[in-house]
Amino acid sequence: MHEINRPVLNSRIYDVEDFAAAQELFHSNGWTDGLPVVPPTEAAVEACLDWAVMPPGQLIGIEPVRAQPITAEKLAINAVMAGCLPVHFPVVATAWQAMMKEEFLLHGVTSSTGGCAILLIINGPVRLEIGANATFNALGNSDRATSVIGRAIRLALINLMDVRSGGIDRTTLGHPGKFSYCLAEDEEGTDWQPLATMRGIPEGLSAVTVMAALAPRQIMNEWTTDPKEILETFAAEMRANQRHYSIYGGNYAIVIPKQLRDIIQSAGWTKRDIAEFIYERARVRRGEWADVGKGAIVRDRANKIHTALESPDHLLVVAAGGPAGGFGAVIPPWMGSKTKAVTAAIGACVDCEPPKG
Amino acid sequence: MIVRILDPTHELRTAGARPAERPSSLKGKTIGFISNGKEGTKGYFTHLGRRLREDLGVADVIWRTKSNYSAPADAHIIDEARQWHAVVTGVGD
Numbered sequence: 001m002h003e004i005n006r007p008v009l010n011s012r013i014y015d016v017e018d019f020a021a022a023q024e025l026f027h028s029n030g031w032t033d034g035l036p037v038v039p040p041t042e043a044a045v046e047a048c049l050d051w052a053v054m055p056p057g058q059l060i061g062i063e064p065v066r067a068q069p070i071t072a073e074k075l076a077i078n079a080v081m082a083g084c085l086p087v088h089f090p091v092v093a094t095a096w097q098a099m100m101k102e103e104f105l106l107h108g109v110t111s112s113t114g115g116c117a118i119l120l121i122i123n124g125p126v127r128l129e130i131g132a133n134a135t136f137n138a139l140g141n142s143d144r145a146t147s148v149i150g151r152a153i154r155l156a157l158i159n160l161m162d163v164r165s166g167g168i169d170r171t172t173l174g175h176p177g178k179f180s181y182c183l184a185e186d187e188e189g190t191d192w193q194p195l196a197t198m199r200g201i202p203e204g205l206s207a208v209t210v211m212a213a214l215a216p217r218q219i220m221n222e223w224t225t226d227p228k229e230i231l232e233t234f235a236a237e238m239r240a241n242q243r244h245y246s247i248y249g250g251n252y253a254i255v256i257p258k259q260l261r262d263i264i265q266s267a268g269w270t271k272r273d274i275a276e277f278i279y280e281r282a283r284v285r286r287g288e289w290a291d292v293g294k295g296a297i298v299r300d301r302a303n304k305i306h307t308a309l310e311s312p313d314h315l316l317v318v319a320a321g322g323p324a325g326g327f328g329a330v331i332p333p334w335m336g337s338k339t340k341a342v343t344a345a346i347g348a349c350v351d352c353e354p355p356k357g
Numbered sequence: 358m359i360v361r362i363l364d365p366t367h368e369l370r371t372a373g374a375r376p377a378e379r380p381s382s383l384k385g386k387t388i389g390f391i392s393n394g395k396e397g398t399k400g401y402f403t404h405l406g407r408r409l410r411e412d413l414g415v416a417d418v419i420w421r422t423k424s425n426y427s428a429p430a431d432a433h434i435i436d437e438a439r440q441w442h443a444v445v446t447g448v449g450d
Contacts, residue, residue, distance in 0.1 A: 012364040022360050031365050039362045065429055068367065077365045108427025159365040297396075338427050 007055045009042055009073055030164055033154055033179055037081040048076040051086030052093055060093055061100035063161060065107035070096055070160055078159055082152035087130050088145055090346050091208055092152045095120050098210045098344040105339045109212040110163045113170050116334035117177035118153055119213035121318055122184045123196035124206030126346055132184035138320040139183060139216055139255065139329060150180030175215035183320055189258050190319040192271050199343040211251055211316065211341040212334035222326035227264040231274060235281035237330040238308040242284045243292050248336030249310040255329040257321030275312035282308035310337055384414035386442035391434060393426035
């Protein structure tokens with residue numbers, strides 16, 4: 001038998017008495033989200049790195065504002081803590097690569113008083129490999145994979161970017177998605193193109209989309225078979241968000257469950273049709289701010305029209321949710337277009353230079 | 358049973374930075390304000406500019422506003438700031 005020539009892990013090591021002592025070490029140092037963690041042992045971390053074929057020192061990326069390097073080893077430690085199995089780790093690593101793109105503005109997203117969380121939307125075959133559930137309770141505690149992957153994002157923000165409440169994280173309220181906010185698309189339950197394909201990832205590849213997102217706002221419409229009326233309910237919720245939260249356009253996500261999807265699909269509507277309809281309908285007049293107590297900033301622009309989306313491309317249409325019920329969700333952006341959703345392929349480079357020669 | 362676990366933090370592997378030199382006096386100096394552009398900055402920086410001039414003899418106060426309140430200052434502001442003796446920056450929610 002050959003001995004594996006494994007690169008050495010570089011992190012500081014702590015020897016603790018038992019599982020309970022490990023928890024106290026992590027909690028007392030501010031290394032958790034308040035929940036217990038899986039102790040990150042060398043074996044568990046190495047298993048994650050082996051699965052992703054990453055040496056410990058591999059640079060996942062450098063956060064552009066604070067120039068903070070993120071290595072595979074440190075990310076894997078946090079993924080293990082969150083409960084990730086090795087098979088989950090490539091999704092976490094790819095999400096972090098996407099988060100560190102300049103247009104995502106990770107620093108602003110994680111430090112703002114606005115208090116958004118980072119929503120992950122998973123597409124492609126990896127959903128089935130990891131057992132991500134896109135149906136019942138899709139935005140809740142639906143399955144192990146989405147729960148731990150979403151949590152890994154937050155734990156790594158805490159430990160690798162110092163995004164701690166009252167420190168870098170200046171959030172006024174926040175929302176429960178800051179524990180874990182991860183969703184898989186129900187590609188088997190729809191004829192529509194997957195979100196990642198709509199956003200330029202070649203069909204058949206796995207991908208993850210990251211979005212700086214507020215809490216989901218649930219809508220319901222079970223009393224019509226007209227796609228326009230169903231989508232009008234989503235648009236109305238977006239208009240409400242423009243009035244009550246932020247009037248400025250950005251990436252919104254809408255989650256359409258199977259019951260509503262079947263109606264819209266059978267009428268021949270594509271995701272593009274939906275986005276174009278919503279773009280036209282989700283808009284408010286600036287003067288409406290005066291109706292909700294914000295008259296002071298209407299100024300002389302009462303008739304200016306603000307669209308919730310800068311263009312139809314800015315709507316992320318996601319098929320997910322249990323088979324029954326006309327319950328959908330609108331997920332608003334953190335703050336207009338200051339951040340852009342980013343989609344990245346998992347385990348593939350779709351914009352690399354082809355090999356020469 | 359001893360459990361051997363790994364440190365989850367960056368272990369201070371951050372890019373280095375060093376504070377700028379502090380002027381011994383503000384008299385006759387040029388001070389820049391970099392505002393994040395929010396409403397709350399207007400009253401604060403207006404008042405601060407007046408106090409700097411009247412109480413500390415600052416010669417000139419230059420006020421610039423970031424194009425995105427959640428992002429670092431724009432490159433042209435950073436370039437211009439090299440001509441100033443000191444900079445005051447902050448958020449105004």
